[in-house]
Amino acid sequence: xxxxxxxxxxxxxxxxxxxxxxxxxxxxxxxxxxxxxxxxxxxxxxxxxxxxxxxxxxxxxxxxxxxxxxxxxxxxxxxxxxxxxxxxxxxxxxxxxxxxxxxxxxxxxxxxxxxxxxxxxxxxxxxxxxxxxxxxxxxxxxxxxxxxxxxxxxxxxxxxxxxxxxxxxxxxxxxxxxxxxxxxxxxxxxxxxxxxxxxxxxxxxxxxxxxxxxxxxxxxxxxxxxxxxxxxxxxxxxxxxxxxxxxxxxxxxxxxxxxxxxxxxxxxxx
Numbered sequence: 001x002x003x004x005x006x007x008x009x010x011x012x013x014x015x016x017x018x019x020x021x022x023x024x025x026x027x028x029x030x031x032x033x034x035x036x037x038x039x040x041x042x043x044x045x046x047x048x049x050x051x052x053x054x055x056x057x058x059x060x061x062x063x064x065x066x067x068x069x070x071x072x073x074x075x076x077x078x079x080x081x082x083x084x085x086x087x088x089x090x091x092x093x094x095x096x097x098x099x100x101x102x103x104x105x106x107x108x109x110x111x112x113x114x115x116x117x118x119x120x121x122x123x124x125x126x127x128x129x130x131x132x133x134x135x136x137x138x139x140x141x142x143x144x145x146x147x148x149x150x151x152x153x154x155x156x157x158x159x160x161x162x163x164x165x166x167x168x169x170x171x172x173x174x175x176x177x178x179x180x181x182x183x184x185x186x187x188x189x190x191x192x193x194x195x196x197x198x199x200x201x202x203x204x205x206x207x208x209x210x211x212x213x214x215x216x217x218x219x220x221x222x223x224x225x226x227x228x229x230x231x232x233x234x235x236x237x238x239x240x241x242x243x244x245x246x247x248x249x250x251x252x253x254x255x256x257x258x259x260x261x262x263x264x265x266x267x268x269x270x
Contacts, residue, residue: 004113006122009085013042017078019086022119023049023094035089039129041122044087045076045136047098061097063150069105070141077136080107080143087115087122104150105143148228151241162233163243163259180211180268204248204269206240211268212248216261223248 009016020040022032036046052072054062064072078084084102088095095114102112115122123129204210210223225245226237238245244264247257253269 002109002113003116004085005116006125006127009041009115009122010127015083017076017082017084018042018044019047019076019084019095019098020044020088020119021047021049021086021095021098022089023092023097024090025092028091032088032090032094037133038131039123040131041087041119042128042130042132043134045078045134047076047086049094049097052101063101063104066105066143066145069101070143073105073141073143074139075136077139078141079139080141081111083111083113085113085115087118089119093118100149104146106146107143160243162238165233201252202269204251204266208248209270210248210266212264212266215256215263215265220267221264225249 009018018041020032020036022035024030024032033046033048036044040046049061052064053060054064084107086095086098086102095118099112099114103109117124202208204225206225206227208225210225211220212223213220222236223244224235224237225248226232226239228239228241231237231239231242240246240249244259247259247264248266251257251266251269253266256263256265258264
């Protein structure tokens with residue numbers, strides 16, 4: 001998720017679309033739209049998270065159908081090439097949910113931002129607020145769904161089973177691990193290297209090969225972080241959406257990460 005600072009927004013109020021997506025937990029007895037009508041950032045449009053979510057479900061804030069999304073965003077006057085800044089005045093940072101909706105429905109990620117600090121920071125810095133309603137010219141917004149960003153119950157269950165299987169099995173990689181260690185030692189002996197600072201150490205991401213030790217079960221595993229279309233659990237190829245892949249993302253050699261009841265230590269990262 002990309003953030004934009006209040007100072008930048010102050011200078012670009014007239015060149016971006018601004019959305020107030022304030023939503024509050026029911027027990028707070030606060031109403032985001034009522035608060036918006038009293039004060040908001042100039043040119044802001046209100047996005048009602050309750051009204052703009054799926055209605056025929058008991059679950060809160062589920063994604064709506066694509067045709068409904070297009071109508072909602074068109075009525076807000078937003079175009080496909082608009083740069084959008086979303087903020088909130090909520091303790092639950094509801095702007096992030098609105099941001100995800102735009103990403104899911106295909107808005108260019110380079111054109112959608114969340115305001116760092118939200119309305120609270122804006123007001124604290126004594127920047128201009130208003131109660132004027134923004135004039136809207138209806139657009140013709142057209143979206144497309146990135147369905148890979150949402151997992152249903154069945155897929156989630158399969159991912160958990162996959163993680164449990166990978167965590168409980170010894171993948172019998174001792175030979176590869178030994179070869180990697182020997183190669184690393186030989187290289188260190190033959191080619192003295194400049195010490196690497198912690199900030200320069202590589203981090204695990206897509207394409208990384210990671211050798212880890214399950215400190216809970218005293219087993220070693222070799223994982224490769226791959227794109228969703230390259231997943232092959234039997235050969236240790238897992239996506240970042242997998243619980244283990246998610247935990248490893250951004251970690252460095254020597255780090256320890258926890259997945260469920262299992263604690264993994266990263267032995268080697270390429």
